Amino acid sequence: MINLLPSEEKQKLLLEKKKKLIIIFGIVFLVGLICLILILLSIKFYILADTDYQKSILAQEQKSYQTTDFVNLNNTVKKYNIILAQLDSFYKKEIYFNQALDVITSVKTPKGLYLKNFSLNRNANGTIQASVSGVSDTRENLLIFKKNIEEGSEGYPNIKNPSFSNESWISPKNVKFSVTFEIGQNEK
Numbered sequence: 001m002i003n004l005l006p007s008e009e010k011q012k013l014l015l016e017k018k019k020k021l022i023i024i025f026g027i028v029f030l031v032g033l034i035c036l037i038l039i040l041l042s043i044k045f046y047i048l049a050d051t052d053y054q055k056s057i058l059a060q061e062q063k064s065y066q067t068t069d070f071v072n073l074n075n076t077v078k079k080y081n082i083i084l085a086q087l088d089s090f091y092k093k094e095i096y097f098n099q100a101l102d103v104i105t106s107v108k109t110p111k112g113l114y115l116k117n118f119s120l121n122r123n124a125n126g127t128i129q130a131s132v133s134g135v136s137d138t139r140e141n142l143l144i145f146k147k148n149i150e151e152g153s154e155g156y157p158n159i160k161n162p163s164f165s166n167e168s169w170i171s172p173k174n175v176k177f178s179v180t181f182e183i184g185q186n187e188k
Contacts, residue, residue, distance in 0.1 A: 093122060100128050100183050103158050110144045112137035123182070127160070133178040142168060142175050149179065158184045 003010070064070075100120050109115065119131040136142040142164075149162045160182040168177035 100130060103183050104130065104132060107145075107159075108148045110136075110141040110148075113141045113145050120183075126184075128183040129180065130183050131178065131180045133176070136175045136177060137173065139169065139172050139175055142177055145177075146179075149181070160184060 005013070097120060101118070104115075104118070113134065113136040115132055115134040117131075117133045121129045123129055136145065146162075146164060149159065162179060162181040165178040168175060168179070
């Protein structure tokens with residue numbers, strides 16, 4: 001088809017066509033925006049209604065938990081929780097004497113050497129500081145015992161840093177000795 005309109009008329013028609021398209025797109029955009037606003041408002045009102053409903057249920061449940069039986073039960077549970085926390089703290093600080101004594105007695109003692117006193121203290125790092133004193137009939141037996149403890153510290157990784165007092169080596173006979181060392185916890 002041949003368009004015989006003058007160019008001014010063609011421009012006017014094209015301009016009107018563009019205006020109509022802009023108006024249509026504007027109306028579609030506004031309708032979509034209005035629909036989106038209405039959808040968001042309906043969601044907001046639904047959520048507000050649901051939260052009010054949940055708050056009322058929560059208030060009813062809180063009232064049911066304020067009965068004297070529940071308050072007494074709650075106080076009892078709190079009291080036992082405090083006791084359990086104290087027991088846990090006590091057991092964390094506990095010294096396992098049987099394990100420490102087992103480590104000490106696992107070191108071979110020669111004949112003529114007698115262990116008399118034991119002192120066990122728990123350090124902050126979880127190890128046990130042990131002090132053992134006793135009497136040996138000869139210095140040679142004490143040297144054997146020292147060797148056994150030092151070998152024990154290698155054979156028994158729980159024994160660490162054995163140290164004999166200087167007075168332990170003065171007398172050749174009837175030696176009164178004292179040794180300190182650390183005992184680590186057994187790996188389980």
